[in-house]
Amino acid sequence: MSPIDRVDRRLMSGEAYDRIRAAIVTGDLAPGERVKDSELAERMGLSRTPVREALARLADMGLVEAKPGVYTRIATLDKDEVARTLAVLKALDELAVRTGTPNLTKGDLNLMRDLNTEFEAAVARNDVQAALEADERFHSVPVTAAQNPLIARVMDQLHPQIHRILYRKFSTLYGAQNTGGHHRELIEILASGDAEEAAKRSGAHWNELGGLIDQLFANAELTA
Template identity: 70%
Template sequence: MSLSDPVNRRLMSDEAYDRIRDAVVTGELIPGERIKDTELALRLGLSRTPVREALTRLTDTGLVEAKPGVYTRITPLNPLEVARTLAVLKALDELAIRTAVPHLSKSDLDHMTRINKEFAAAVKRNDARAALDADDRFHSIPIAAADNPLLARIVDQLHPQIHRILYRKFSTLYGGENTIDHHTELVRILASGDADAAAKRSAAHWVQLGDLIGDLFAKEQLET
């Protein structure tokens, strides 16, 4: 066995993970849908091994659930579980914002402003994928400035669960303008150096996001 063999297999596993994750986020694979590694491997043009590895990782993120010998399926959307995930992300985001404030540079804040303009443009043209990507990049700046690798890893692990909710929210423009305004105000507060006010602003937005998602469930715009 050469040194390149495990690297190549890992790359294929990463590719399978990314593509299956994206299919779940965008709704190509719907909540509750049963999946088989053989069928996914055929669709992806890969062998079963990297697909199985990807599904194991996706199970760890909560996007896939398996009952051995019975089924492997895309995890159904459960309002209670979504609320629990939001509560954890809210607490982590508050910590990241509060910790990041002393370390954010003018360059960081200018970058966040530019990304928010990209986010606004994506919302305007109804490009949910671009909006989600911009939103991620916007929030990644204070997370990086917080310089807490454990926090960053946990947030990264939880993000896929909420991404499939945010994708639908952005695709319907539901709350898009509100998010643009939130980003703008957050940058303003971060620039003032008021860590408490910035954390409070961020927490309020997570609460509002939870209300919007609750409305999507109530209006049956989210499959369960």
């Protein structure tokens, strides 16, 4: 096998990973659904090897559950696991905001304002994908400013666990939170340079989201 072949294989594995992860987030692959690498490979026009590698990565992230020789399935939504994920995301986001605030430029703040405008427009037209993308890009600005790639890497691994809930209950979670208004409040605090208050505002956002998700579980609205 040549070096070029190895690069191609990694690219195919990455493509399979991105596409399967997206299908899990959007619900095209539903919680509890059993999957076969052969069927996914045929569906995506790829060989089985990169699909198997992608499923292994997704299992490490908690998005796929596998019992060798028995089944591979999309992970169900577990209340305790979601709570643990939210706790880690909250802590990392607070840390990123706290350390990133002094590094934010006027350009960064203007970008956040533009992204929030995009977010609110997407919410208004019920465009779930565009809203999620704008929201993630919005919050990535202070994360990038924190200049700690480890924070960004771990958050990127954990976000899909929450995004698939947001996808299923978009209007409930985004509408009830007035997320656009919270974004504007955060921008103003960041512009003032008050890192502790900004981190506190960020933490409050995660607390409110967690409370809404807890209520969805209590109402059995997130069962597979």
